[in-house]
Amino acid sequence: MKKLINDPQDVVAEALIGIEAAHPEVRVDHTNRIIYRGDAPKAGKVGLVSGGGSGHEPLHGGYVGLGMLDAACAGEIFTSPTPDQMLEATKGVDAGNGVLHIVKNYTGDVMNFEMAAELAAAETGITVETVVVNDDVAVQDSLYTAGRRGVGVTVLLEKLVGAAAEEGRPLEDLVALAGAINNAGRSMGMALTSCTVPAAGKPTFELAEDEMELGIGIHGEPGRRRVRLASAREIAEQLLEPILADLDFTSGPVIVMLNGMGGTPLLELYLMYGEVAKIIDKAGITVARNLVGNYITSLEMAGCSVTLLRADQELIRLWDAPVSTAGLRWGI
Amino acid sequence: MKKLINDPQDVVAEALIGIEAAHPEVRVDHTNRIIYRGDAPKAGKVGLVSGGGSGHEPLHGGYVGLGMLDAACAGEIFTSPTPDQMLEATKGVDAGNGVLHIVKNYTGDVMNFEMAAELAAAETGITVETVVVNDDVAVQDSLYTAGRRGVGVTVLLEKLVGAAAEEGRPLEDLVALAGAINNAGRSMGMALTSCTVPAAGKPTFELAEDEMELGIGIHGEPGRRRVRLASAREIAEQLLEPILADLDFTSGPVIVMLNGMGGTPLLELYLMYGEVAKIIDKAGITVARNLVGNYITSLEMAGCSVTLLRADQELIRLWDAPVSTAGLRWGI
Numbered sequence: 001m002k003k004l005i006n007d008p009q010d011v012v013a014e015a016l017i018g019i020e021a022a023h024p025e026v027r028v029d030h031t032n033r034i035i036y037r038g039d040a041p042k043a044g045k046v047g048l049v050s051g052g053g054s055g056h057e058p059l060h061g062g063y064v065g066l067g068m069l070d071a072a073c074a075g076e077i078f079t080s081p082t083p084d085q086m087l088e089a090t091k092g093v094d095a096g097n098g099v100l101h102i103v104k105n106y107t108g109d110v111m112n113f114e115m116a117a118e119l120a121a122a123e124t125g126i127t128v129e130t131v132v133v134n135d136d137v138a139v140q141d142s143l144y145t146a147g148r149r150g151v152g153v154t155v156l157l158e159k160l161v162g163a164a165a166e167e168g169r170p171l172e173d174l175v176a177l178a179g180a181i182n183n184a185g186r187s188m189g190m191a192l193t194s195c196t197v198p199a200a201g202k203p204t205f206e207l208a209e210d211e212m213e214l215g216i217g218i219h220g221e222p223g224r225r226r227v228r229l230a231s232a233r234e235i236a237e238q239l240l241e242p243i244l245a246d247l248d249f250t251s252g253p254v255i256v257m258l259n260g261m262g263g264t265p266l267l268e269l270y271l272m273y274g275e276v277a278k279i280i281d282k283a284g285i286t287v288a289r290n291l292v293g294n295y296i297t298s299l300e301m302a303g304c305s306v307t308l309l310r311a312d313q314e315l316i317r318l319w320d321a322p323v324s325t326a327g328l329r330w331g332i
Numbered sequence: 333m334k335k336l337i338n339d340p341q342d343v344v345a346e347a348l349i350g351i352e353a354a355h356p357e358v359r360v361d362h363t364n365r366i367i368y369r370g371d372a373p374k375a376g377k378v379g380l381v382s383g384g385g386s387g388h389e390p391l392h393g394g395y396v397g398l399g400m401l402d403a404a405c406a407g408e409i410f411t412s413p414t415p416d417q418m419l420e421a422t423k424g425v426d427a428g429n430g431v432l433h434i435v436k437n438y439t440g441d442v443m444n445f446e447m448a449a450e451l452a453a454a455e456t457g458i459t460v461e462t463v464v465v466n467d468d469v470a471v472q473d474s475l476y477t478a479g480r481r482g483v484g485v486t487v488l489l490e491k492l493v494g495a496a497a498e499e500g501r502p503l504e505d506l507v508a509l510a511g512a513i514n515n516a517g518r519s520m521g522m523a524l525t526s527c528t529v530p531a532a533g534k535p536t537f538e539l540a541e542d543e544m545e546l547g548i549g550i551h552g553e554p555g556r557r558r559v560r561l562a563s564a565r566e567i568a569e570q571l572l573e574p575i576l577a578d579l580d581f582t583s584g585p586v587i588v589m590l591n592g593m594g595g596t597p598l599l600e601l602y603l604m605y606g607e608v609a610k611i612i613d614k615a616g617i618t619v620a621r622n623l624v625g626n627y628i629t630s631l632e633m634a635g636c637s638v639t640l641l642r643a644d645q646e647l648i649r650l651w652d653a654p655v656s657t658a659g660l661r662w663g664i
Binding site for chain 1: 334335336337338343344346347348349350351352353354386387389390394409524525527541544561563564565567590594595596597598599600601602603604605606607609619622624626629631632634635636656658661662663664
C-alpha cells in the first residue's frame with residue numbers, strides 16, 4: 001500500500017486537521033468529526049446535514065458552505081458516521097427552522113441517520129426530515145444496500161437544495177424539492193481499478209489487466225458485471241444505456257455530471273465527457289449545465305460515473321445561484 | 333494500460349472535443365489545438381498565452397478565462413506544442429497591446445515559444461515578451477531541462493498576472509510582475525507511483541512497493557533520489573526542507589499550494605496539507621492563501637508537490653481578484 005498517510009488508523013482525523021488549516025471559512029469539530037459552515041447555525045434558514053463514510057472527497061465535507069450544506073459528518077473510510085455524530089451536527093445547525101438530513105442509500109447510513117433523527121426529536125424537539133438518495137441504476141440491491149445505491153445525484157441535490165435553503169425556504173418545501181430531485185436523476189459508474197482502504201492495506205478487489213467493472217459502487221462493491229476493457233466510446237454507451245432506459249430525459253434540459261472516481265486523469269474525464277455529450281445529443285437531450293471532474297470519489301479508484309438530472313428552469317436557477325465551498329464555487 | 337480512451341493517438345484531440353462540449357465559455361481551435369477565452373482578443377488588455385505538453389490538466393487549458401489566460405496551446409502528452417500553434421495563439425489574442433508568453437522551463441517549450449515570438453515579430457509586428465518559470469528546487473538540470481524546471485509556481489503566476497492583465501496593465505508591467513513572482517516562488521514534488529503515457533503503453537518508470545521518488549518532475553523524469561517510502565509527516569519535511577533552504581519565506585505572508593499529481597485521493601492531499609501547514613507554522617511563516625487539490629498533474633501519477641510563494645499585499649489583492657476558469661473560479 002502506497003499512500004500519503006501516517007498511521008492508517010489516523011487518516012480521517014488527520015485529514016480533518018488539514019481541512020481546517022486549508023479552509024478558515026469552515027469550523028471543524030474534531031471530537032465529533034463534523035465540518036460546519038463558519039456561521040452555523042444560520043438564522044432564518046433550515047439546516048442541511050449530510051455525511052457518510054470518508055474516502056469520497058470532496059463529498060461531503062467539501063460541500064459545506066454558503067449555498068450547500070451546513071454540516072457534514074465524516075465517518076471512517078467507507079463506514080457510516082455514528083448516530084451521535086449526526087445528532088450533534090443536527091443540534092449544531094438548527095436555527096429553529098428544522099433540519100434536513102441528506103442520506104445516501106446505504107444500510108448503515110440510513111439506519112444511523114434514522115436513529116439520529118429520532119434522538120433529535122426525543123432529546124431536543126428539533127424537527128428533522130430526511131431525503132434518501134437512490135439514483136444508481138446499476139443494481140437493485142447490493143453488498144451494503146437494500147434498493148438502489150445513492151451516488152452522483154447526491155452532489156447535485158446538495159447544491160440545488162442548498163440554494164433553496166439559502167433563500168429561506170421552509171423545511172417542507174425543501175423535502176419536496178429534494179424528493180423531486182432524487183426522482184429526476186439517475187447515475188451509473190464503472191471502474192478500471194480498485195482502491196485500497198488504508199486500514200485494509202490491500203485492494204478491495206482485483207481486476208485483470210484487460211477487465212473493467214460496470215456498475216461499480218463507490219465502495220468498490222460489485223456492479224452489474226465484469227467485462228472486457230472497452231474503448232471510451234463503448235464505455236460511454238454502456239453507462240448511458242441503462243440510465244436512458246430507466247427515465248425519459250428528452251422532455252426538457254438536463255444537468256450532466258461526468259465524475260471521476262479519484263484516480264483518473266482529468267484529460268481522460270474530458271475525453272469521456274466528449275463521448276457522453278455525443279450520445280446525449282443523439283438521444284435528443286439538451287444539456288443545460290455540466291460538471292466534469294472528481295466530485296464523488298472512491299479514494300484512488302480509476303474509473304468514472306455519469307449522472308443525468310432533469311432540470312427545469314427553477315432547478316437551473318438554483319444551480320446558478322452562488323455557492324462557496326471547497327468543492328463547488330461560483331457566483332461569489 | 334487501463335485508460336478511458338479510444339485510440340492512444342487521439343487522446344489530446346478527443347479531450348479537446350470534451351472540453352469544448354463542457355465549457356461553452358471557451359473557444360477551441362481543433363486544427364491548432366488552442367483553447368481561447370470566448371471573448372479573445374479582448375480590447376484594452378495584454379494577451380496572455382501559455383501552453384505545454386498535455387497530461388498536466390487543469391494546467392494550461394483549464395486556466396483559460398477571465399482573470400487568467402487568453403489562450404493555451406495543447407501539445408501531445410508531455411510534448412511541447414509547436415511554434416506554429418504558439419504563433420497562431422499569439423495572433424488570436426493580440427488586441428494591439430502585446431502578448432506575454434508564460435513558459436515552463438523545459439528545453440522544448442522554451443525553444444518553441446522563442447521561435448514563435450520571433451515569427452510573431454517578423455510576420456505580424458506583435459510585441460511578444462516571455463517569462464520562463466523555473467521554480468523547482470529539486471534538481472539543477474534534468475532530463476528535459478537546462479536549469480530548474482517550471483512547475484507549481486506556473487499555476488499561481490497565471491492567476492496573479494492574469495488578474496493584473498485584466499486590470500489593463502501594460503506589457504512591461506506584466507513582464508516585471510511575472511519575473512518577480514517567479515523569483516519569489518519555489519516548489520518540490522514527489523511520486524509514489526509512475527504514470528503511463530498512452531502512446532508508450534507502459535509506465536514511464538518503475539518504483540518498488542516500498543519506494544518513492546523525491547524531487548520528481550511532472551513528466552516522470554528523475555528527481556533527487558529514490559528513497560524508502562516514508563510517512564506523510566516525513567515526506568512533508570523532505571519536500572519543505574529544500575524549499576525553505578533556498579529562499580527566505582519568513583519576511584511576510586505566503587501563498588501555499590499542496591498539489592496532487594493526479595492519482596492521489598483528496599483525503600490524502602488534505603492530510604498532507606495538515607503536515608505542511610504545521611511545518612510552515614513552526615518555521616515562523618504566515619499563510620495568507622492556499623490551494624489544496626489537483627492543479628498541475630502528471631496524468632494518474634500518485635504523489636504531490638508543495639509550492640510556496642512570497643506574497644505581499646498587492647499579490648494577495650491580485651490573488652483575490654475574480655477568476656472564472658474551469659480550474660480556478662471565484663469572485664464571479
